[in-house]
Amino acid sequence: MNIFEIEKASEELKKKIKELKEFSKLQNIDLSSEIEILENKLKELQRDSFKNITPWDKVLLARKIERPTSLDLIKRIFDNFIELHGDRLYKDDAAILGGIALLEGKPVTVIGQQKGKNTEENIKRNFGMPHPEGYRKALRLMKQAEKFKRPVICFIDTPGAFCGIGSEERGQGEAIARNLFEMSNLKTPIISIVIGEGGSGGALALAVGDRVWMLEHAIYSILSPEGFASILWKDASKAKEAASLMKLTAQDLLDFGIIDRIIKEPIGGAHRDVDETAKSIKQSLVDELELLRNLDIETLLNSRYEKFRRMGKFLE
Amino acid sequence: MINLFKKRQYVTVPQKVDKKEEREEKEVKVNIPDGLFTKCDDCGKIVLKEDIEKNLMKCPNCNKYFRMTAWQRIKLIIDEGTFLEYDKDLSTLNPLSYPDYEGKIKKLIDETGLKEAVVTGEGKIKGTDCVIAVMDSRFLMGSMGSVVGEKITRAVERATEKRLPVIIFTASGGARMQEGIFSLMQMAKTSAALKRHSDLGFLYVSVLTDPTTGGVTASFAMLGDIIISEPNALIGFAGPRVIEQTIKQKLPEGFQRAEFLLEHGFVDLIVERENLKETLYQILLIHRG
Numbered sequence A: 001m002n003i004f005e006i007e008k009a010s011e012e013l014k015k016k017i018k019e020l021k022e023f024s025k026l027q028n029i030d031l032s033s034e035i036e037i038l039e040n041k042l043k044e045l046q047r048d049s050f051k052n053i054t055p056w057d058k059v060l061l062a063r064k065i066e067r068p069t070s071l072d073l074i075k076r077i078f079d080n081f082i083e084l085h086g087d088r089l090y091k092d093d094a095a096i097l098g099g100i101a102l103l104e105g106k107p108v109t110v111i112g113q114q115k116g117k118n119t120e121e122n123i124k125r126n127f128g129m130p131h132p133e134g135y136r137k138a139l140r141l142m143k144q145a146e147k148f149k150r151p152v153i154c155f156i157d158t159p160g161a162f163c164g165i166g167s168e169e170r171g172q173g174e175a176i177a178r179n180l181f182e183m184s185n186l187k188t189p190i191i192s193i194v195i196g197e198g199g200s201g202g203a204l205a206l207a208v209g210d211r212v213w214m215l216e217h218a219i220y221s222i223l224s225p226e227g228f229a230s231i232l233w234k235d236a237s238k239a240k241e242a243a244s245l246m247k248l249t250a251q252d253l254l255d256f257g258i259i260d261r262i263i264k265e266p267i268g269g270a271h272r273d274v275d276e277t278a279k280s281i282k283q284s285l286v287d288e289l290e291l292l293r294n295l296d297i298e299t300l301l302n303s304r305y306e307k308f309r310r311m312g313k314f315l316e
Numbered sequence B: 001m002i003n004l005f006k007k008r009q010y011v012t013v014p015q016k017v018d019k020k021e022e023r024e025e026k027e028v029k030v031n032i033p034d035g036l037f038t039k040c041d042d043c044g045k046i047v048l049k050e051d052i053e054k055n056l057m058k059c060p061n062c063n064k065y066f067r068m069t070a071w072q073r074i075k076l077i078i079d080e081g082t083f084l085e086y087d088k089d090l091s092t093l094n095p096l097s098y099p100d101y102e103g104k105i106k107k108l109i110d111e112t113g114l115k116e117a118v119v120t121g122e123g124k125i126k127g128t129d130c131v132i133a134v135m136d137s138r139f140l141m142g143s144m145g146s147v148v149g150e151k152i153t154r155a156v157e158r159a160t161e162k163r164l165p166v167i168i169f170t171a172s173g174g175a176r177m178q179e180g181i182f183s184l185m186q187m188a189k190t191s192a193a194l195k196r197h198s199d200l201g202f203l204y205v206s207v208l209t210d211p212t213t214g215g216v217t218a219s220f221a222m223l224g225d226i227i228i229s230e231p232n233a234l235i236g237f238a239g240p241r242v243i244e245q246t247i248k249q250k251l252p253e254g255f256q257r258a259e260f261l262l263e264h265g266f267v268d269l270i271v272e273r274e275n276l277k278e279t280l281y282q283i284l285l286i287h288r289g
């Protein structure tokens, strides 16, 4: 069974449990032991399904339409979030949102790539694929954060930067490059969290952080598995195979030293309990920002530089 | 083993062509098909390969730019006898255990005489010192893996230490897919090194040659204080085929060419190959502190 078949089986179990509960209430019969057996079975099913989860399962989970988006998490983690729009150069890109907020009473700048919850919203959000103006808005807000000495928190969730005529005309490459360049030396702490899909340079453009974290079932890669398979094997249908080879899971990337931390998701995935997911992220953020705020800026910037400087495998 | 020194002797630049150099030119392995003649894919004319080489790798008939190898480029730009290569033994690993990646690299090493897709070092342009990196598209489309990223980063860091300007010639299809996430991280690494170099007030000139796309465009290619391009070079983030597949329509003529980028404000100037060295020299001169 893959995770979605298991999910279907657990939905059926849940329905049965609910029916039993209603029946016992209505008829005033004690069915608690039967219910308990079913509940345990449900837990076991969900736990087992995630024991053997494949990289491809994670790709599907990361892209799941029910998965919490940046906005779902921002609303739960921060107080007084005020969204700020536009790059001051061309327009406002709905695929990246940003603004200012409080985290446990302390000011922060929050930026996130935003996917839609349905087709209509996805069209507005361009399926979370930013144009150059999205990256330039993000950079504007980061520079603003630097000025007012508040940390930057980035939520990453994109299939990749958009590939189209307008994005080329307005310099997609330049916009991403500029973010990498400026973020590498932005004089305020940056924490980046991959919450769903971390696709290519379009994800990296928000991920040059002091800390880079991933949700347990998020993915982060050079390209989508479909793109990888079609470039290297001229066959996009081999995406499943590509997903295993690419080492795109949070666990692989932690082993490689590409990310610093995995934030656990509720059993069944982040969409099963968005409040719980948000709570875990919030706790990590509060603790880590406390630490980062206490570093002097030179130490912070040197260790950010060294962090990315070390990445790469070669023979001397 | 490959003798790099010998390779360098092959390289042709028709500055002063004496009999001896001409004889050496015939041994040159360039990125045009084997044989004495080649068909120009722009004008369709059959031309002597030797004539292309003597013409700075341009078609003698229609002036189409063929791609130059890294060593041809260095010979064109850097004063003879002044080039000192950096990190020439840095070599490729296979971090994802990608099937037969080692074999592919070994074959490319044999074919090109290069160890990876970039040559870095320092040298003089009309007597002025600079650090230079030159990519070579024959090596897996000039894609950026860990070695390319590391060599460029080290070159930039040395330039920062030595307070020298950096010139990078780009020619790349983008990321080195076979190295996965490690390839992606080279974009951040190289950009960060350039930021440090820049913050100390040093000059960086990028020279974009055909083709410059993907992760190289989205990092050091677009970060020059001055960005030069060769005429008609393909420059973009996404490759044209990917865009056509995404938007399901044909792309307009000239889209993503150097002239298109100049028009849209992403390139400072387009310079003909024969004027590159002089232009770079003039730029270095103006920035000489």
Ligand SMILES: [Zn+2]
Pocket (backbone or CB within 6 Å): B040, B041, B042, B043, B044, B045, B059, B060, B061, B062, B063, B064
């Ligand atoms: Zn021609």
